[in-house]
Amino acid sequence: MIRNYLKIAWRNLLRNKGFSLINIAGLAIGMASAILILLWIQNEISYDQFHTKKDRLYVMYNRSVFDGKLWCWQSTPKIMGPTMKMSYSQVEETSRINQATFLFTVGEKHLTVRGAFTDPGFLTMFSFPLINGDSKTALKNTQTVVITEKLSKKLFGNDNAMGKTVKIDSNAYFTVTGVMKDQPNNTRFQDFEYFMPWSYMKKIGWDENNWxxxxxxxxxxxxxxxxxxxxxxxxxxITRTHSDIKDIDQFVHPISKWRLYSKFENGKITGGRIEIVRLFSVIAIFILLIACINFMNLSTARSEKRAREVGIRKVVGAQKGSLVGQFLGESIIISLISGIIALVVVQLSLKGFNALTDKELFIPYSSLFFWLISLGFVLFTGIVAGSYPAFYLSSYRPVKVLKGTFKAAHALVTPRKVLVILQFTFAIALIICTIIIQRQINHAQQRDLGYNKNNLAYVFMTGEVEKHYTAIKNEMLASNAVTAVTKTSAPMTEGWSDSWDYSWKGKNTTEKLDFDIYNTDGDFVKTMGLKLVTGRDIDLKAFPSDSTAMILNEAAVKTMGFKNAIGQIVKGQGRDWHVVGVIKDFILSSPYEPVKQMVIQGPSGWFNVIHFKLNDNASTENNLKKIEAVFKKYNPDYPFEYNFIDEAYSKKFRDEQRIGTLAALFAGLTIVISCLGLFALAAYMAENRIKEIGVRKVLGASVSGLAVLLSKDFLKLVLISFAIASPIAWWAMHKWLQDYTYRVSISWWIFAITGIISMAIAVATVSFQALRAARANPVKNLRTE
Known part of the structure; x- marks a missing residue:
């Protein structure tokens, strides 16, 4: 019997090649889309869940009131880890992470590598297996280093790296005591290519006990x-017990929530990336559901062709159960074929999808679990897609079928119409959301930065740069490649330091206010193209006392309540700073949030970066060649690695751009699949009204009139979908936009444009079937009974 069912199913596929192709293509597109999204979701929810001790691993958070709100942050004092291990019986082990980028040199190979300082316990706490070396002792000694397999190949080729020496920076030599298996792409530590012992930080004076x-x-x-x-x-x-700071609490955040639940509001978890995961879970479910709906519509559109087959089978004794089994079997076969095609599509598109999502997703072909899940996925899709056609076709009564009497295809409400409305509702909602997301990105990109990012670049102060900074600056200016140079504590697009340790005359001593901190040696306003509101730039040559000079932004002046800020004294960081200038607010961190109060301190601070403004009158290539020659002269062991501010700033929009691009991609695929469903319904309607069309043509109806008659029903469905989708999309986007203080409004024209696009797509889809039915020969249609 099963063999017979398979033969019938295969013959039906071949007999209706066009519809079979659309069926398989629609399901394959839907399944491929769902698989890609599910691979992305699996990667997100599996972050750091492979560690064997994950149930006991936590990261420490601080919590305190600033500006009247309870803030939470996971940066902690360096002394906290050792204190907890020594003084708290609940702790088995602690480890700290301090990111660092160093130059690694082996022979003639020079590589700038990103890694971290950490405690010896890190390798036993987390499950990062060593290919060579002992996890318990690899970081015990001061000048030892554990490197990844990838870095080992870069430095030593195929040679065994164990015991070999690496020069780090210009004068420190480290012994390789461990080679770590490359981290998977679903861990927060994936960018680290080496780990160095914390004891080396003590040796070079980078460790301290300041709570x-x-x-x-x-x-x-x-x-x-x-x-x-x-x-x-x-x-x-912890902080209260071991320091004089009495207004900061500590709490632990479990490893299971690091990735997905990292957003805190007023001291409580309110979400994070889990919101994006939920969004794309819904998209995956609906895309697959729409593909299944498409299958249902296509199958029922061909119902008349198989109605007599069902009638004859019932007359000769076939039971409803056997007919349901046959039709479900056919849908499962189609689902299986579609699943195979979908896997091929996924494999071919993974490279591009990984580039889009900045991930390293892959299909685990060697995993038995994957194949079991895939089989279940195919069976589930086949059963869902085939359930309605199976029960619909098997429910025909033989007497009515063989006499040729069927339900009216033009009933006011039919399951097929409801399904098409559902399809287009989701597609239209996705289109609206995509437009709003893109508008929000453009809104933030067009926001006034407050400085001139064009031809502004920076390099990090590595090796001998700090020692020869004055000479480097003078030669860069003399080369005419740059028009201004300044050294700072951080890149212009990032805030690396903040503090609430500032006071001034008239400050409310009970109020704790946090300020972003920037340090400069002078010419900061000139180099960055900032706008002075009052006062002047920091200039140590003209004003020797500017070693303790300070510039405030407008937000800081407002917070401090200064009517005339120039000359005011601000205490902080162990110094008395005198205000020499006020600048207009500029965007330091998020372009979606208000600018925070900021202090820009003079040369008494610390420095990590050199910014320079390239000369607009010469080519960028020639300017960079001149600058590179200067750095090679004074810092020959280090590669000249520069960054442009405009490129760094554009990276701030990557997450939103990815969401927008993915939404647009899946909206497009949803439209394609939905159009196939509309095409199916148009075919069904035309097929079931073929005699009505013939009669109308005999009575004088024109082709255009008949085309409009057949098309208007579908336009009604799209209008209903639009009416349902609009409030849903508005609600979803209104909620999403609440995460951004600086946000776009949801304009009425977005819905108008989406409605016009939807109607145009619907007309283009059904016009083929409508015109085909309207042009058919009425004599042929009316003769056949």
């Missing part, structure tokens, strides 16, 4: 049986 300096991440492995609640109770007053 007020929050600059590293502290990870904690709790002892078995210690719950999150118990840990939070024990750790609440």
């Amino acid at each position: 007020g300096n929050n600059s590293v991440q502290t990870y904690v492995l709790l002892k078995p049986g210690v719950t999150e609640t118990a840990a939070n109770k024990a750790f609440l007053n």
